[in-house]
Amino acid sequence: xxxxxxxxxxxxxxxxxxxxxxxxxxxxxxxxxxxxxxxxxxxxxxxxxxxxxxxxxxxxxxxxxxxxxxxxxxxxxxxxxxxxxxxxxxxxxxxxxxxxxxxxxxxxxxxxxxxxxxxxxxxxxxxxxxxxxxxxxxxxxxxxxxxxxxxxxxxxxxxxxxxxxxxxxxxxxxxxxxxxxxxxxxxxxxxxxxxxxxxxxxxxxxxxxxxxxxxxxxxxxxxxxxxxxxxxxxxxxxxxxxxxxxxxxxxxxxxxxxxxxxxxxxxxxxxxxxxxxxxxxxxxxxxxxxxxxxxxxxxxxxxxxxxxxxxxxxxxxxxxxxxxxxxxxxxxxxxxxxxxxxxxxxxxxxxxxxxxxxxxxxxxxxx
Numbered sequence: 001x002x003x004x005x006x007x008x009x010x011x012x013x014x015x016x017x018x019x020x021x022x023x024x025x026x027x028x029x030x031x032x033x034x035x036x037x038x039x040x041x042x043x044x045x046x047x048x049x050x051x052x053x054x055x056x057x058x059x060x061x062x063x064x065x066x067x068x069x070x071x072x073x074x075x076x077x078x079x080x081x082x083x084x085x086x087x088x089x090x091x092x093x094x095x096x097x098x099x100x101x102x103x104x105x106x107x108x109x110x111x112x113x114x115x116x117x118x119x120x121x122x123x124x125x126x127x128x129x130x131x132x133x134x135x136x137x138x139x140x141x142x143x144x145x146x147x148x149x150x151x152x153x154x155x156x157x158x159x160x161x162x163x164x165x166x167x168x169x170x171x172x173x174x175x176x177x178x179x180x181x182x183x184x185x186x187x188x189x190x191x192x193x194x195x196x197x198x199x200x201x202x203x204x205x206x207x208x209x210x211x212x213x214x215x216x217x218x219x220x221x222x223x224x225x226x227x228x229x230x231x232x233x234x235x236x237x238x239x240x241x242x243x244x245x246x247x248x249x250x251x252x253x254x255x256x257x258x259x260x261x262x263x264x265x266x267x268x269x270x271x272x273x274x275x276x277x278x279x280x281x282x283x284x285x286x287x288x289x290x291x292x293x294x295x296x297x298x299x300x301x302x303x304x305x306x307x308x309x310x311x312x313x314x315x316x317x318x319x320x321x322x323x324x325x326x327x328x329x330x331x332x333x334x335x336x337x338x339x340x341x342x343x344x345x346x347x348x349x350x351x352x353x354x355x356x357x358x359x360x361x362x363x364x365x366x367x
Contacts, residue, residue, distance in 0.1 A: 003209065005350055006312030006341040008223050009169035010209050011202030017245035029151045030144070030160050032177035035187045038246065039194070039237035039289065040230065041145055041163035044176040045113075046076040047236060048159045051183060052139055053080070059139070064109035067330035070095065071320035073113065073143065078322065085109060088327035092279055093117040097125040104133055113141045114157075118280050118339075119259075119289035121152035130155055147289035149256055164239075164247050165256070166290075167343075171198030172230075173243035187236045193239035194233065197226035255299055255344045256288045263289040264340035265351045270294070279337060291316065291339035298365050299336050305361035311354055314339050 022037055038044045052059060063082040065073065068089055077084055087103035089095055095114065104112070112133075116122050130140055134156070142155075144162040156179060164173035176183070201222035207213045239247075247254060260283045267283075272278050277295040291314075295300055299315070306313050319334040340354060 003350075004310045004312065005027045005346060005354055008205055009345070010205035010219075011169045011199060011246075012206050017242075017249040020263055022239070022244050022248050028144070028148060028162075029154070030177055031154075032179050034161065034182045035175060035330055036175065036176045036183050037239040038174045038187065039172040039191055040072075040165075040233070040240060041143070041161060042072045043233075043236050044163075045073065045141070045143070046079065047183075048161060048176050048178075049076055049080045049082075049111075049140060051159075051178065052126060054184075055181070056110075056137075056139070058186070060108075060110045061358055062107060062109045063111040063113065064103055064107050065113045066095070066115050067323075067326035068117075068317075068333050069115065069320075070317040071322065074322055077111075077113075082111070086324050086326050086330075089122075089219040089333075090280045091329050091332070092281075093120075093122045093333075094124050095122060095126060097127075097129040100126050101129045103290065103304050104129070104138070109138065111139045111141065112237070113143060115143050115145075116147040116150070116152055118146050118293055119149070119150050119283075119287050120280055121150070121286070123152070123155065123251045127153070127155045130157070134158065141166040146290040147288075149189050149252060151261075151286040165243065167233045168246060169202050170243040170246050171195045171202070171226075171240050172237075173239045173247055180295070187238045189237060190240040191229075191233060191237040192240075194226065194237075195242055197222065201226050215307050240339055258344040258346070259289050259342055260287070261348070262346055262351050263292050265348055266292045266340060266342065266355060269355045269359075275366055279333075289342060292342050293337055293339050295332070295336050296338060296362075296366075297336065299338050301365040302336055302358075302361055305365055306354075306357060309361070311341075311357055313341065 038047060061082045063077050064085050064087055069084040085107035088099055134140060138156045141159045142157040143168055144160055148162055148167055158179050160177045162175055164170055201219055204222050206221035208216055208219050254301060263283050270278060279293040279295050302311055318337050
């Protein structure tokens with residue numbers, strides 16, 4: 001039986017991660033005066049929004065966010081009482097300086113959050129606009145989650161946040177960096193219950209993947225339990241010891257190499273296919289892809305067909321009901337994008353099987 005591709009990362013119970021600890025973000029091309037490692041990306045965003053309140057007490061709570069984003073990005077702004085506006089993207093996730101300036105002028109936003117999507121630099125000629133409005137007191141936050149290991153063009157942001165756990169088997173893990181000043185009231189406790197639940201689920205997934213058990217329901221139930229714990233998390237926690245050890249012990253160069261290799265294998269296989277639109281470009285030496293993203297009609301049927309072949313391709317992201325008005329391109333992303341796993345767990349034979357299965361399912365659902 002073919003092994004599964006995609007879905008939750010696992011943790012090998014026999015693997016040791018050493019005693020290294022996270023000190024800075026030199027590997028991530030991020031510059032700042034202070035850093036805090038937290039449990040989750042939403043926690044990092046909330047921590048930053050709280051810091052902005054302390055730093056700029058008279059700031060008007062109007063925020064500008066991407067049309068294409070996830071609910072966990074939106075929710076902290078609402079929790080802190082922000083009125084939300086969105087900016088448009090083009091059909092390949094790109095934000096141009098002109099589009100950003102038009103959205104800033106229309107919204108009069110005081111806080112702006114930007115993404116660079118799926119490992120690629122999707123900010124086009126935005127640096128001058130960002131600097132212009134920063135000089136006028138607008139606060140800019142970059143969420144680097146999807147470009148964590150890439151090296152995009154440097155732009156000065158007031159804050160940078162990101163989730164570490166989306167790139168590996170970490171029980172949790174995120175960070176926030178400020179360009180100037182110091183963070184106060186950094187959390188001192190980690191969520192022991194969440195760490196325990198995620199480790200238990202990761203070990204159960206490893207037992208399934210390695211063939212020690214055929215009980216798939218065990219790890220699925222445990223991951224669902226851990227996600228419920230995460231969803232109920234109200235207070236801020238620091239990163240857990242296990243997550244910190246995993247991150248500090250990761251072979252970053254191997255991760256970069258495998259993701260680029262796997263991505264380009266799929267790109268070369270699909271580039272000429274008329275039934276698939278590839279939404280992300282060829283990989284450059286500065287890019288480390290998060291997923292391989294395709295745009296395709298009858299997306300849900302395609303996802304189901306791949307699932308039946310033990311290939312789990314996520315939708316990033318489902319459209320959040322709390323999202324304000326968005327552009328047509330973002331609506332199309334929500335309805336038609338599908339992400340193919342290309343991460344460091346997989347070799348080229350896995351990618352070859354995934355492409356073969358994709359072609360077979362497309363033949364079934366689109367003919």
